[in-house]
Amino acid sequence: MVYEGRLLPGNRLPSEESLCEELGVSRVTVREALLYLEQEGFITRRQGLGTFVHPSAFRSKGRIETETCFNQLLRRIGYSRISVEGDIWEDKAVEPWAELLQVPVGEPVLMFTRLFLADGRPVIYCKNHIPMSFLKLPISDLDANYQGNLFRLLWIWCGQEITHRTAWFKARAVTEEISEKMGMPIGTPIFSWDEVQCNIEDKVVCLSENYFDTVAVPLCSMRRTWRWGDAEDQDAEENGR
Template identity: 30%
Template sequence: MLKRAPSLTDQVKAHIKQQILSDEFEDGRIPAETDLANQLGVSRTTIRDALSRLEIEGAIFRKQGVGTFVNKAGLRIKMRLEEIWSYEQVLEAHDYTPSTAILAVQEHPAGVDLAAELKIEPGSPLVAIHKLFLADGEPVVMTVNHIPAGIISRPYTTADLQRPIFHFLLNHCQQHLTYYLSDIVPTIATPTLATTLHLPPQSALISFEEIGYNTDNEPVVKAFSYFRDELLRLRLIRREVI
């Protein structure tokens, strides 16, 4: 499978982000756009776009008439909640060694609610993939992905299911996952979930309930994710709207 090469802006953004993480900027001040452009051999427009993305991420902030600076608080953000990350990447960003286990793969008829969300007929077959993510061997995230059986076009093995769900959708369903519509939902651990995540019964949990869409804006997966937040803290930056 061919992967699209990162754009020049993405490359510049990654380079500056690495310089920030390596503490290469004296007093946390980002050089002027012209200086960065000359240093990296790119246009000021590319630098400006890269810095704008870093500002959106919270890695830098601008002071009008003073300059651009490293945002040390923003660097504590390990993942962007509005971006699609594999949980393996999330765990690595938190300095864990990730591993996965497939708990179950079940085919079941779609109930009324799932059918409506996935725009299929009630009773249509769904494949439910139950997966556990571990951080340094300790269970931290459990996911359940419901995929319409009708879009699965290639045979698959347990090894295929170990990969991130967007890889499975692309390689075995010919569906490019482009975005999720996500709800963050507080919930109480069921006995099975508590046992799986090594939690006391009735523990409070944060969960994601998400519908994933393809390039044609069609739903292709309903996903549930359950987190042990003492091991994996979800953090974001909220800004004033001007």
């Protein structure tokens, strides 16, 4: 409906009742779908005015907050041939990663690297640190070239469900290791995305260092704003935020 441009004036969706009739589903299903779309920033609902669609959000490629895996991210950007090359070994936790992993320096960790190639070009390099205490399988049984979702992998390998993540973004200089993987000159600035994946008990199951060729993989984020007039917004304005 959105992609076909079948919207009411003002980029509005039909009423819930009309959507139920047109799609042949229950009102509960429609409401769950609308809630998801609202949470992802694709629509805004206003009581008495209707549900407004934001086509620009659908057109934005490389949205980091909506993707659950880099394969999906690359497909949405437009790449058709995606492959992953991996490697696995056991190591010891070192700073600054040990602190983020919430383990002592020297704690055994599983290192699992993944190099994503898009149409034959290396575009994303991921270096994952997993405390060995979470591992449920012998290293010999692990598939270094696993092509799927990291969260699925952590469930298979560690029996851990990831419920939330925290990410930090910064620029770093290309190291010898990254240069060998991605073919970029040593010392070149590169966009990095460090992320901890936590289970329901808030324990860090995995720490990921992710490095991007942002020429090949442009990234963006859609930031929602609160409705003007809310007490929090007024307080923020008064305090200069």
